[in-house]
Amino acid sequence: xxxxxxxxxxxxxxxxxQIILGMSLYQVIQILKSNCETIKTIQLxxxxxxxxxxxxxxxxAQDGIILYFDSHNxxxxxxxxxxxxxxxLRYYGNYFNNIPAVQPTFEQIIEIxxxxxxxxxxxxxxxxxxxxxxxxxxFSIDFRVEPKITHGIQSLHFPAGRAPLVSKISIYSGDSPxxxxxxxxxxxxxxxxxxxxxxxVIRENRNTKGISLKLFMQGTYQMDRETIQEMESELLFNDSxxxxxxVLGTPSSVYYKSEEFNKLALNDNIQSLPNQQNDFFxxxxxxxxxxxxxxxxxxxxxxxxHSNFPCHYNFNSYFMCNFEIPITIPExxxxxxxxxxxxxxxxxxxxxIKTQPAILHRSNSTNSVNPFGPTFFYxxxxxxxxxMANGYIASITLVK
Numbered sequence: 001x002x003x004x005x006x007x008x009x010x011x012x013x014x015x016x017x018q019i020i021l022g023m024s025l026y027q028v029i030q031i032l033k034s035n036c037e038t039i040k041t042i043q044l045x046x047x048x049x050x051x052x053x054x055x056x057x058x059x060x061a062q063d064g065i066i067l068y069f070d071s072h073n074x075x076x077x078x079x080x081x082x083x084x085x086x087x088x089l090r091y092y093g094n095y096f097n098n099i100p101a102v103q104p105t106f107e108q109i110i111e112i113x114x115x116x117x118x119x120x121x122x123x124x125x126x127x128x129x130x131x132x133x134x135x136x137x138x139f140s141i142d143f144r145v146e147p148k149i150t151h152g153i154q155s156l157h158f159p160a161g162r163a164p165l166v167s168k169i170s171i172y173s174g175d176s177p178x179x180x181x182x183x184x185x186x187x188x189x190x191x192x193x194x195x196x197x198x199x200x201v202i203r204e205n206r207n208t209k210g211i212s213l214k215l216f217m218q219g220t221y222q223m224d225r226e227t228i229q230e231m232e233s234e235l236l237f238n239d240s241x242x243x244x245x246x247v248l249g250t251p252s253s254v255y256y257k258s259e260e261f262n263k264l265a266l267n268d269n270i271q272s273l274p275n276q277q278n279d280f281f282x283x284x285x286x287x288x289x290x291x292x293x294x295x296x297x298x299x300x301x302x303x304x305x306h307s308n309f310p311c312h313y314n315f316n317s318y319f320m321c322n323f324e325i326p327i328t329i330p331e332x333x334x335x336x337x338x339x340x341x342x343x344x345x346x347x348x349x350x351x352x353i354k355t356q357p358a359i360l361h362r363s364n365s366t367n368s369v370n371p372f373g374p375t376f377f378y379x380x381x382x383x384x385x386x387x388m389a390n391g392y393i394a395s396i397t398l399v400k
Contacts, residue, residue, distance in 0.1 A: 002038065002063050002087040009134020009173055012065070012079055014038075019067065021173050022183035025056060025074040026285075026308070026319050028067060032058070039063060046071070048311045049390050052341050056310065063087055068180070072341070074308065074320045075182035079171040089169075103165040106130075109137055128164055136177055139164035187226055190218045194249050196287045199305065201325040201398060202234065208382050208398045210236030211303060213247075213287070235291070237400040238299045244282060244291055251282035255290075288321030303398040307340040312394045313362045313372050323396065325383065327351065344378070344391040353378050357387070 005013045011020040016038075017031050032039050045057040051071060055078075058067040064083030069076055081089070084104065089097040096112040097104045109130065119130040121141075128139040141164045172180040185195060194217045202209040212234050219229035233247045245251075257279045278295035281304075292302035308320040325338040329350060336350040347353055357376035375394055378385045384397040 002065075003090070004081075004087055005090050005093070006081075006135075006169070006171060008132055008171060010171070012081075012171065018188075019076070019079065020186050020189060021076050021079065021171070022186045023076045023189055024185060024319055025058075025069050025076075026316055027189060028058065028069075028076060029316050032060075044310060046310045051309045051311055051390065051392060070182040073182055073322070075185065077172065077174075077182035078177055078180040080177070081169040081171075084166055084169070097166075103167070105163040105165055106139055107163055109166060127167070131176075134172055136170040136172070137166055138168040138170070140167040187218065187228060190216075190228070192218055193286045194284075195319070196289075197322065199287075199289070199321055199323045201323065202236070203326060203328075206328060206330075206381055208237070208400075210234055210239070211289075211398070215248075235300065235303075237301065237303075240300075241282070241293055241298050244300065248282075248284055248287065252285040253283045255281040255283055257281070257292075285317070286319050288318045301400045305396045305398070307393050307395065309340075309388065309392055309394060311372055311390060311392075312375070312388055313370055314394075325396070327380075327383075338393075338396075340393060342393060344376075344385075344387045347378070347380070347385060351380050353380055355379060360386075 003014055007013070009021070011018055013019070017035055019028055019031060029042075032042055039060060039062075041060065041062045043057075043059040043061060045059060047053050054071065056069040056071055056074070058069070060066070064081060064086035066080040066082055067076060068078035068080065081087070084097050085101045087097075088095060089104075091112050094112050096108050106128075113132060113135075115130070117131060119128055121128050126141050128141055130137040130139065170177040173183045174181040194215055196213050196215055198214045200212045202212055212232065214230070214232050216228050216230045219227035235244060235247060279292060279301075280295065281290045281292050283290050288306045288308060290304040290306075291300050292304070293299060294301050305321045305323045306314070306318040308315060308318050310316075320340065323339065326335045327338060327350075328334070329336055331352075338347070355378065357378050359374050359376055361374045362370050373389045375389075376387045378387060382399045384399065385393055386395040386397070388394050
């Protein structure tokens with residue numbers, strides 16, 4: 001049974017881990033995976049047909065916790081403790097739910113948290129709501145209650161021995177759980193890595209030149225407090241490895257391309273392209289991108305941007321890249337902006353893409369079945385769109 005400390009408007013934590021509002025989906029999944037000895041069951045719930053239409057949910061079914069992530073930025077917005085019989089709970093070290101299979105009562109909550117408002121009774125659903133900043137207790141009431149109003153303030157009086165029980169606890173940032181907003185990544189979660197709040201592709205005369213990044217990272221101490229350092233940088237094709245590392249730092253990993261030929265199927269023709277044996281990628285997980293370098297010149301020749309949607313084979317290998325690609329439409333001379341929310345239908349409507357896609361079937365040595373199915377590659381000028389079966393962009397490759 002998990003032993004959890006709750007921190008209103010911020011987090012839940014145990015002795016080994018802390019899950020904080022604003023954390024990325026990637027970070028939370030890594031924490032849960034590293035604590036698999038105590039957290040046994042994790043279910044990811046999302047809309048595979050339209051992955052940005054609703055929140056992503058991580059359901060810790062055996063522990064009574066549900067984590068809600070904003071699907072547009074993949075950051076944690078709401079922590080919901082939905083089954084209080086499955087874990088122990090404390091606030092500033094004081095337990096208010098430490099007896100297995102017993103839900104805390106209204107009196108126990110008041111004793112630990114105090115009371116700052118009379119609460120609200122919803123007669124239609126028979127629940128009583130008690131709010132604190134960033135914290136909401138939902139009490140189930142299985143008996144009739146008549147609210148009383150004294151001096152304009154509504155209050156409830158419960159029969160002796162019939163105090164309501166807590167059925168749900170919500171920890172959130174914003175006005176209410178229904179309107180919760182995912183905060184920016186907390187300072188404690190930066191871990192001396194570099195992150196990208198926005199990436200814009202630089203294009204001139206219908207050619208891609210490179211990328212512009214709004215970066216942030218841990219800054220210096222000021223007034224005995226750590227700060228966040230922000231900066232804007234550009235990376236261009238033909239930049240050297242040293243140029244890239246001077247801006248982005250050391251990559252998360254380096255991947256060397258296979259010696260086999262790449263096969264690209266376009267217009268029903270298969271073309272074998274000779275692969276340079278030692279070409280290599282710099283993988284930047286927290287930025288959601290890869291950079292390919294030519295082995296002869298050590299210069300950047302390709303940039304790959306990742307959307308990190310759950311319905312893709314490489315899900316959770318990267319953070320979500322918040323990219324924008326301004327593409328000038330020749331017929332109207334207007335800009336069409338491509339983002340992770342852009343669908344194949346919009347691409348075809350605005351860019352008039354009519355070529356047949358290359359089709360990629362992924363599998364590995366341990367599991368030959370890919371539950372997500374193939375992805376489809378569409379070429380437009382010097383941009384390759386990898387599209388999933390639901391029509392959303394899995395990745396974008398920018399080619400020199």
